[in-house]
Amino acid sequence: xxxxxxxxxxxxxxxxxxxxxxxxxxxxxxxxxxxxxxxxxxxxxxxxxxxxxxxxxxxxxxxxxxxxxxxxxxxxxxxxxxxxxxxxxxxxxxxxxxxxxxxxxxxxxxxxxxxxxxxxxxxxxxxxxxxxxxxxxxxxxxxxxxxxxxxxxxxxxxxxxxxxxxxxxxxxxxxxxxxxxxxxxxxxxxxxxxxxxxxxxxxxxxxxxxxxxxxxxxxxxxxxxxxxxxxxxxxxxxxxxxxxxxxxxxxxxxxxxxxxxxxxxxxxxxxxxxxxxxxxxxxxxxxxxxxxxxxxxxxxxxxxxxxxxxxxxxxxxxxxxxxxxxxxxxxxxxxxxxxxxxxxxxxxxxxxxxxxxxxxxxxxxxxxxxxxxxxxxxxxxxxxxxxxxxxxxxxxxxxxxxxxxxxxxxxxxxxxxxxxxxxxxxxxxxxxxxxxxxxxxxxxxxxxxxxxxxxxxxxxxxxxxxxxxxxxxxxxxxxxxxxxxxxxxxxxxxxxxxxxxxxxxxxxxxxxxxxxxxxxxxxxxxxxxxxxxxxxxxxxxxxxxxxxxxxxxxxxxxxxxxxxxxxxxxxxxxxxxxxxxxxxxxxxxxxxx
Ligand code: GLY
Numbered sequence: 001x002x003x004x005x006x007x008x009x010x011x012x013x014x015x016x017x018x019x020x021x022x023x024x025x026x027x028x029x030x031x032x033x034x035x036x037x038x039x040x041x042x043x044x045x046x047x048x049x050x051x052x053x054x055x056x057x058x059x060x061x062x063x064x065x066x067x068x069x070x071x072x073x074x075x076x077x078x079x080x081x082x083x084x085x086x087x088x089x090x091x092x093x094x095x096x097x098x099x100x101x102x103x104x105x106x107x108x109x110x111x112x113x114x115x116x117x118x119x120x121x122x123x124x125x126x127x128x129x130x131x132x133x134x135x136x137x138x139x140x141x142x143x144x145x146x147x148x149x150x151x152x153x154x155x156x157x158x159x160x161x162x163x164x165x166x167x168x169x170x171x172x173x174x175x176x177x178x179x180x181x182x183x184x185x186x187x188x189x190x191x192x193x194x195x196x197x198x199x200x201x202x203x204x205x206x207x208x209x210x211x212x213x214x215x216x217x218x219x220x221x222x223x224x225x226x227x228x229x230x231x232x233x234x235x236x237x238x239x240x241x242x243x244x245x246x247x248x249x250x251x252x253x254x255x256x257x258x259x260x261x262x263x264x265x266x267x268x269x270x271x272x273x274x275x276x277x278x279x280x281x282x283x284x285x286x287x288x289x290x291x292x293x294x295x296x297x298x299x300x301x302x303x304x305x306x307x308x309x310x311x312x313x314x315x316x317x318x319x320x321x322x323x324x325x326x327x328x329x330x331x332x333x334x335x336x337x338x339x340x341x342x343x344x345x346x347x348x349x350x351x352x353x354x355x356x357x358x359x360x361x362x363x364x365x366x367x368x369x370x371x372x373x374x375x376x377x378x379x380x381x382x383x384x385x386x387x388x389x390x391x392x393x394x395x396x397x398x399x400x401x402x403x404x405x406x407x408x409x410x411x412x413x414x415x416x417x418x419x420x421x422x423x424x425x426x427x428x429x430x431x432x433x434x435x436x437x438x439x440x441x442x443x444x445x446x447x448x449x450x451x452x453x454x455x456x457x458x459x460x461x462x463x464x465x466x467x468x469x470x471x472x473x474x475x476x477x478x479x480x481x482x483x484x485x486x487x488x489x490x491x492x493x494x495x496x497x498x499x500x501x502x503x504x505x506x507x508x509x510x511x512x513x514x515x516x517x518x519x520x521x522x523x524x525x526x527x528x529x530x531x532x533x534x535x536x537x538x539x540x541x542x543x544x545x546x547x548x549x550x551x552x553x554x555x556x557x558x559x560x561x562x563x564x565x566x567x568x569x570x571x572x573x574x575x576x577x578x579x580x581x582x583x584x585x586x587x588x589x590x591x592x593x
Pocket of ligand 1: 038039041089184186207208209
């Protein structure tokens with residue numbers, strides 16, 4: 001059964017059962033609190049909370065997808081039999097359509113009847129803290145197979161979520177075949193709030209995830225994921241010198257595949273966030289290729305094969321772009337790499353500490369140091385090297401915690417990220433510009449326009465909002481003009497604290513389902529300043545906002561903001577595009593950034 005057969009069987013199975021097939025979303029999520037898309041449910045988060053309407057967008061309460069996903073926390077573990085950075089996730093989802101009974105029956109039928117596999121055992125949530133055990137799932141499993149082996153597990157194994165700082169979450173049941181977990185079925189009964197408390201969702205939902213690579217491994221009866229037809233054609237392209245070096249082979253094929261998908265979703269190598277992950281992946285491919293004499297042309301051929309093999313499913317894969325980014329990064333990295341190898345040549349012995357230094361300063365991975373170091377690195381072990389790495393991580397984390405509150409950044413509110421004072425000034429200007437943009441969109445397009453996400457870097461703002469069609473060039477111009485007009489009017493930006501109730505009563509916009517504390521901060525922009533107004537309540541003779549005019553914008557927000565809109569500079573829209581059926585995205589910048 002090829003991976004193509006598995007994809008087709010899965011989608012057909014759920015389509016036949018009333019699910020709308022939805023294409024994978026980008027690896028770069030709209031939720032700014034997560035770096036990458038890590039699960040199929042991410043693009044559906046607003047449907048679980050009732051904030052978006054699945055009937056309107058999909059014509060069904062149930063969907064299914066095969067989602068491109070990236071999980072980078074285990075990047076250093078890639079090379080064993082099961083870890084990957086990029087993978088694909090098959091999933092079926094329901095937003096109030098069906099719940100435990102159907103979800104378990106579908107999974108059971110798909111695994112045992114459609115794929116003809118035998119289930120070893122299933123796990124269910126055994127209860128923990130105040131959350132009760134999932135006796136209902138146990139009953140459903142027993143009704144399908146009287147003899148099925150059911151194991152109760154705790155919260156760390158059988159409770160999902162949330163992705164990002166908050167989101168839908170709930171107990172899970174998992175299916176094990178040939179000793180590996182293949183399917184995770186989540187019963188989204190709760191909303192996990194940022195403060196870790198749980199609120200009951202109005203309608204419970206279903207979210208499932210089944211890794212394609214693992215499924216292919218058990219369906220194709222292979223010993224590990226790299227022997228499946230998802231990886232075999234790539235491993236074939238590696239030179240004979242790499243035979244027996246399974247770990248290196250796996251790192252090269254995993255990282256090339258992840259890099260190809262990241263580049264095609266618009267990531268370029270850099271020293272920050274997604275760009276930094278891509279840089280690490282590409283550099284590890286380069287270093288191992290260099291060490292084993294894998295020619296650049298052969299690496300390019302691997303990228304070409306990835307683009308070819310996956311092109312039918314993911315037409316966004318752009319072979320030329322992938323290869324050109326790889327070539328550019330290779331050129332940049334060669335100098336450091338040569339420096340690192342030279343440094344290694346100078347050492348008499350290579351122990352954990354010196355090996356880690358080579359890794360940190362030049363990006364030489366453990367394998368290369370061990371391999372090239374030869375006799376000099378005789379006593380160097382992976383566990384020693386990893387211990388050294390862990391020790392350094394702890395030291396630098398402790399430093400970063402003290403300085404930047406644990407982020408390694410000067411500011412990271414989730415929405416706003418800045419590494420130093422200079423960047424902080426830029427993101428602050430863009431942040432106030434975002435409020436002006438939000439207010440202008442509502443005034444020009446529709447008062448129902450709602451913020452869906454906002455992401456601000458020192459270079460630009462990115463604002464997602466609900467609207468169901470492309471904006472005309474005239475509308476974009478009007479929006480841009482309105483923001484610039486508000487900037488020219490030199491409107492004051494005033495921060496006040498009040499109760500949540502008063503804030504909403506005063507017309508302040510709140511961000512959809514976010515849980516707010518009782519006392520909140522509100523930022524009001526405008527109206528214009530007039531001499532002498534309001535002076536009865538203040539002793540100052542400074543100009544005051546004209547209290548008879550409504551403000552230009554008022555939002556619940558944690559800040560920071562400029563104190564007068566004139567500090568923003570000239571506002572310019574760079575791009576307007578669709579994020580999904582009813583969500584648009586605007587990227588904009590301000591002059592001087
Ligand atoms: N959201 C379920 C999973 O990714 O396993």
